[in-house]
Amino acid sequence: MGESRRERLNRDRVLDAAVALADADGLDSVSMRRLATELGVVPMALYKHVADKDELLDGMVDVALGEVDAELPGPVDAAGWRLAVRGRILAARRVQLRHPWLRRVLETRTTRTPMVLAYTDALIAGFRSAGFSDPLTHHVMHALGSRIWGFTQDLFEDVNQPPPDPASFELLATAFPHIAAVAGVAVHDDGTVVARGCDDQFEFEFALDLLLDGIARLHDQGWLPPAR
Amino acid sequence: MGESRRERLNRDRVLDAAVALADADGLDSVSMRRLATELGVVPMALYKHVADKDELLDGMVDVALGEVDAELPGPVDAAGWRLAVRGRILAARRVQLRHPWLRRVLETRTTRTPMVLAYTDALIAGFRSAGFSDPLTHHVMHALGSRIWGFTQDLFEDVNQPPPDPASFELLATAFPHIAAVAGVAVHDDGTVVARGCDDQFEFEFALDLLLDGIARLHDQGWLPPAR
DNA sequence: ACCTGAACACCGTTCAAGT
DNA sequence: ACCTGAACACCGTTCAAGT
DSSP: OOOOSSSOOOHHHHHHHHHHHHHHHOGGGOOHHHHHHHTTSOGGGGGGTSSSHHHHHHHHHHHHHTTHHHHSOSOOGGGOHHHHHHHHHHHHHHHHHHOTTHHHHHHHOOOOOHHHHHHHHHHHHHHHTTTOOHHHHHHHHHHHGGGGGTOOOOSSSOTTOOOOOHHHHHHHHHHOHHHHHHTTEEEOTTSOEEEOOOOHHHHHHHHHHHHHHHHHHHHHTTOOOOOO | OOOOSSSOOOHHHHHHHHHHHHHHHOGGGOOHHHHHHHTTSOGGGGGGTSSSHHHHHHHHHHHHHTTHHHHSOSOOGGGOHHHHHHHHHHHHHHHHHHOTTHHHHHHHOOOOOHHHHHHHHHHHHHHHTTTOOHHHHHHHHHHHGGGGGTOOOOSSSOTTOOOOOHHHHHHHHHHOHHHHHHTTEEEOTTSOEEEOOOOHHHHHHHHHHHHHHHHHHHHHTTOOOOOO
């Protein structure tokens, strides 16, 4: 992880190192001090290349979002709005799976970098060019919400927790029978209790298609804003 | 904000003070040291009542979720699954609006307190008692995701940002015309550009109903898991 | 122009001590 | 049983100085 301390520091090297550090050791490891150590430099040296930690985080977001285009499934403009939107979101999801910290950073950021705006603009263009009205496009973007970044927005950070010991499963199953049933908890013949994990990709596409189905229906029905 | 330092500390006083502090000054203000000062006590005194900061945060979640029941719109079991689910989620949303820090805490927490599980169990019960199959209920809960807590899951933390100066609006409108159009940016007769904020409650209910419509349709059609 | 060193005002938490 | 004091290993960042 140590880098050669020969070459001059620059903004890109700082951002790339921050992304690599977050990928490898998690977002909490990305401190100005730790990052400086990683680059073989004193903490204050970083401040010549990023104004402060906020700007570092913004820069990391841009690095990650810059990878989305390469994931796009080719020209889909002629294939209809639905494939275009779906393809772009699933491309973002692939990027996000490579950079798990992206979600937490993007969600706490308030600054909207040009990269963030460009991505959003492209998605919105997908709806508008298919004849969606501006109000409908507006609401539909809100309904998709942070799912446009490929985020799972699940109830819990880690749906596929390491299975707890059988005893606590029994406890869960008696105290919260509905959760147990729906979590896919199965009682085997020998009395042992297990839960199978979720297929995250399936759940994501299920939810995305549920939304896109509803959106298509509203558009086809000529949805109009409520009178008031 | 200073509290009488007469009465003995206990877990509830610590948690209530933490919630009050987060409500008033934001989550970032809730440090063990600051909280101790608020309670007129030395930082280490808190550790007799919560094991560490994680347990403090879990406790804060429980305090907030404990307020949901009081927000429920009365018995709705007979009114059908849709009103029950919708009512519970909108009740959670009202609680969340009083405690804006809840979202960030709940999303970063990995421990699932009994309160969190009880809330989830009640929602799931709403679907199952209406005859939803366990697999469909499972996917449907994932699709709702963190929206079950009344979270908006918007693209950005603060959709209704303070309007930037007109000059940057012009810039935005030329660089990202689709965003500008859909954001409700309007060019007035005198050439000035303004954007109206969103109605958060409308957007939330629009998205929730879009999902519930889709869910109802799948259930009515007798949705079955894909063969494999 | 770029990097360094020392310092400031913060964190969460451990450990040994007080009452 | 409950609270305290001093300490440790961390933060982000400012300021003045080095090359």
